[in-house]
Amino acid sequence: MRFSVLLLFFFNLLLVFAQDSKEDCLKLVPLFEKKGIKITENCCELHDNIECSANLITTLQLEEFNLTEIPDEITTIKSLETLSLDDNYISNIPESIGNLTNLKELSLNINKISSIPEYIGKLSNLEWIGLDNNLLSNIPESLEKLPKLRTLWLSDNQISSIPENIGNFLNLEELNLSFNRITSIPESIGNLKFLESLHVGYNHVSSIPESIGNLLNLDTLRLNDNVITSIPETIGNLSEMKDLSLENNPITCFPESISKLKQLRNIRLDNSSVKYLPKSILEIPNLEIDTCSNDDCNPINNIEDIGSSFSVNNCESKREIDNSKSKNCSGEDCEGKKINKSNRVIIFSVVVLFVIVVLLAIAMYIKYLKKKRSDKNDEDIIIRRIINRSSENQINRNTNNNNNNNNGLSTSYNSNSKEDHPPTYDEVFLNDNML
Numbered sequence: 001m002r003f004s005v006l007l008l009f010f011f012n013l014l015l016v017f018a019q020d021s022k023e024d025c026l027k028l029v030p031l032f033e034k035k036g037i038k039i040t041e042n043c044c045e046l047h048d049n050i051e052c053s054a055n056l057i058t059t060l061q062l063e064e065f066n067l068t069e070i071p072d073e074i075t076t077i078k079s080l081e082t083l084s085l086d087d088n089y090i091s092n093i094p095e096s097i098g099n100l101t102n103l104k105e106l107s108l109n110i111n112k113i114s115s116i117p118e119y120i121g122k123l124s125n126l127e128w129i130g131l132d133n134n135l136l137s138n139i140p141e142s143l144e145k146l147p148k149l150r151t152l153w154l155s156d157n158q159i160s161s162i163p164e165n166i167g168n169f170l171n172l173e174e175l176n177l178s179f180n181r182i183t184s185i186p187e188s189i190g191n192l193k194f195l196e197s198l199h200v201g202y203n204h205v206s207s208i209p210e211s212i213g214n215l216l217n218l219d220t221l222r223l224n225d226n227v228i229t230s231i232p233e234t235i236g237n238l239s240e241m242k243d244l245s246l247e248n249n250p251i252t253c254f255p256e257s258i259s260k261l262k263q264l265r266n267i268r269l270d271n272s273s274v275k276y277l278p279k280s281i282l283e284i285p286n287l288e289i290d291t292c293s294n295d296d297c298n299p300i301n302n303i304e305d306i307g308s309s310f311s312v313n314n315c316e317s318k319r320e321i322d323n324s325k326s327k328n329c330s331g332e333d334c335e336g337k338k339i340n341k342s343n344r345v346i347i348f349s350v351v352v353l354f355v356i357v358v359l360l361a362i363a364m365y366i367k368y369l370k371k372k373r374s375d376k377n378d379e380d381i382i383i384r385r386i387i388n389r390s391s392e393n394q395i396n397r398n399t400n401n402n403n404n405n406n407n408g409l410s411t412s413y414n415s416n417s418k419e420d421h422p423p424t425y426d427e428v429f430l431n432d433n434m435l
Contacts, residue, residue, distance in 0.1 A: 032049075049061045097123070106128070167186070171194055189211060208235070213236070218241060221244050
């Protein structure tokens, strides 16, 4: 009797599930018809975009359905665990999304979303959310209310900063913030004890916080294509690190603590400013270093002299190295940094010297022009005085001639005529100097 009752109970339960499945399938018919796809009440069995479990829809994939909003028909399917709405035109998330309390994965990549509402926090079972390639300008605080969130994708948005409350996402295991406008990483990032993968490449980050050393489970760190100039000593605490990407950064050297990363398998330094690696890097087994990208190569000066414990991918080939001539590189003592600084000083000195020489040449030329102009003016004055003197003497001679004619004294005329001849240029110049 009891067995019959239990059997009847389970049979009724299956009927209920089957009925719910059929109802949910029918709700989706209009959506799929717009896409030119026909589905029936048995959608669980007949379509790749839908997955079911125990006759309940658990996965729904609606990529490229030209949706401008999340349809209410979807938010009533409470059995949903995975919902993918990638590559649509959705700009808002409706409040009804909070009905999907069983949802574990929500993918809204490549849409037009600019904000995340507070009621997203009702998705208490959500573990994974993808918001890549949207219009977000900050990391929504509402995401902090998702207690089980493990993966957060926010790449290719317009985010300019990482808030301090990022440290409250305590269960986060993967954080992707690549292709944004971020300038700094807060110290609170060190609170994410379970973080395994951190992507902050293609931003404007200038430094790595010391607290990065608290991420003891981190195995992948992508900081490529930033403006980072140095690496903190605390990076040596990341004992699980396997993949470190630092290419396209003005980093010049590594701290000695890098040798503590025994699990490290790959360091990407393509197009970086690194000139020397510490010889302690020999202590890392099976390490591979990438130093080039495409046809451009910025070789590390002592890359051939460090050791034979690891291989290097450069512009030419993989080379094995020996530590006989290795150089230490730690903080401000980096030899490569000193050489670069010395070169900059020499170039600056040469430029300053060149400018001084040019200025002196210009000053001497101006002085020459002034002197030439002054000499010409003096010469004009002397000529005018000669002309004036000549005119005065001519007048005197005419006067004396008239007097001599009246007195009939020819000797006096000859004497006056001799004394009153026009002065020469030298005489006038000598008289002017005496005055």
